[in-house]
Amino acid sequence: MPGTTNPFRPSFGVSPRVLAGRTDLLQDVDVALDEGPGSPLRSLLVSGARGMGKTVVLNELEEIARTRGWLVLRLPEGPDMLTELETSTVPALLAEHDATAVRRRFTGAGVSGVGSVTTEVEDRYPVHRSLTRLLERLSDVLAVHETGMMFTLDEVQDADPQVVGRFATVYQHLVRDEREVAFAAAGLPVGVDQLLRQGGTTFLRRAERVHLDLLTDEEVAEAARATVSDAGRTLADDAVAALVEIVHGYPYLLQLVGYHAWRVDPSREEVTVRDVHSTRPLVVERMGRLVHAPAVAPLPEGQRSYLRAMAVDDGPSSTREIAERMGVPMQQQNVYRARLIDRELIRPTSHGFVDVTLPYLREHLRAQPR
Ligand SMILES: Nc1ncnc2c1ncn2[C@@H]1O[C@H](COP(=O)(O)OP(=O)(O)OP(=O)(O)O)[C@@H](O)[C@H]1O
Ligand SMILES: [Mg+2]
The missing domain is CATH 1.10.10.10 (Winged helix-like DNA-binding domain superfamily/Winged helix DNA-binding domain)
Known part of the structure; x- marks a missing residue:
């Protein structure tokens, strides 16, 4: 009995069952985490058009970090990013990972005095000293287990460059201290450029720019085939060719076309070229509504x-x-x-x-x- 659960995921922000391409980038980052502090690929700015797979790449990077026991901190969105980190995210992590910190918190002794500030941060933003100390403390705790922390920030284009700049100052301090940290942000190209112009601390300008491009036809074909066969059906050769042709290397379409072709008759063993062709009107409509209209409107x-x-x-x-x-x-x-x-x-x-x-x-x- 062929699989009946549709393995394709045509939703923004949702990781695919089978990742197409992007392997070089992920491998490089994997290596960078091994190489120790100072490795350039530990600070990444990922840019690309809508639906190009930025969030998916961030998810994969987080997974790489977690696999090696690193902590992943998703930076909270909005103007209160630093306050939120300082008053809730990082204290909660410390509470989870460090018994001494919990005791201090409950006795009301606060967190000042925890950790040690060894270098002065000289940058144009006011130093969030207590956040820096909290993160140093967290980093000390993680160092015992020989792991570190990765910060991620998605939708950079919607973030206030000033706020990101302030975070960058804190992060830069940790880097200068040679701590095991990594940072990866993703956003639309204009947003990333704007961030560099306005929030541009030295660290952000030095971060590695990674630009996500369309997938190759081979990457699309391979991932489509694997997605279908892992789920217990087969994708006919001419169906693969038709899918590649409709998808044009665009990751979101790989999922969308696959999803609707699969749906035509999930009880059939094979997904046929006709199934794939039948998705075309829908593809044009969805692309227009979800991708092009929001890009053209402003x-x-x-x-x-x-x-x-x-x-x-x-x-x-x-x-x-x-x-x-x-x-x-x-x-x-x-x-x-x-x-x-x-x-x-x-x-x-x-x-x-x-x-x-x-x-x-x-x-x-x-x-x-x-
Ligand atoms: N490498 C990939 N292989 C297969 N599918 C992918 C890949 N990258 C992204 N996708 C699929 O494409 C769609 C869009 O991915 P994602 O949400 O990561 O794009 P994005 O660049 O973050 O878009 P946005 O600009 O809207 O934030 C999702 O359905 C996802 O599963
Ligand atoms: Mg995204």
Whole structure:
């Protein structure tokens, strides 16, 4: 009896059953955690377009850390990040891992005096001394077990760069102290750039930038096959080819197409090419609603009209023709082009040509009423 539980997970923020690609990055970080303090890949800024798998990568990194017994601290969102860390997250962890700290807390002696500040943090943000001390204490406790702590922060584009900057100062202090710590943040490219500009402490600027790109067709094919077969069915060869073609290397679509193809008839042993093809209208609709509409909505009219001018073509668009269609000079065209490239909505292909980054943006734009 073929499996009936659908193994695909087309939801943002949910890790796939089978991870496609990303192995080099994960291996490098694994090594970095072994290498000890100072290894560059211990501080990561992951960027990529929506649905490219940033949260999934963060989850995997957390898993790598946990596997080696490290503590994972997800940084709380919002303006109270540091206060929350200081008054609730870290004290709770200390309570769990350090018996002395619990006693101190309950006798009301507070936490001052715990741990020792050996280096002064000289940065432009006020030092959160007590948070630093708490983290040092936690790090001391973990050092007994020869482990460390990994901080993660998702959706960086929504965080206040000042707040992240303040955290970075605390983190930098731990790094200078040669403690076993790691930091990984993920966000949309514009958000990460903004963070570096505004919240840019030395540490953030030195952090390793990792840019998540589309998966290769081989990675998509391999993961699709494995996801289906691990769940007790098979994906026919022509079905794999059709899936690869519809997915265009985009991780979210791998899950979405797989999910709906599987659903056509879960009692059948094989997922067929017809099952895969039947998902196409739905793919275009979901991509438009969940990915493209939110990306296009905040754009100024000029950039939106640039995209509409591109949507006329079936493949890469000539920048000269775009300018003509828009009725603007090349120079003006160049400004729009640069902004849209920054947002990773488009990318240059060959000289004088640009293409949309994510699949089905053209279809979405064409379906919009003017
Ligand atoms: N490497 C991968 N292999 C297979 N599926 C993946 C991979 N990366 C992401 N996915 C799938 O793609 C979808 C989107 O992933 P994720 O939520 O991590 O994207 P994101 O970049 O964090 O998006 P957002 O910008 O909305 O936060 C999920 O359904 C996830 O399971
Ligand atoms: Mg995400």
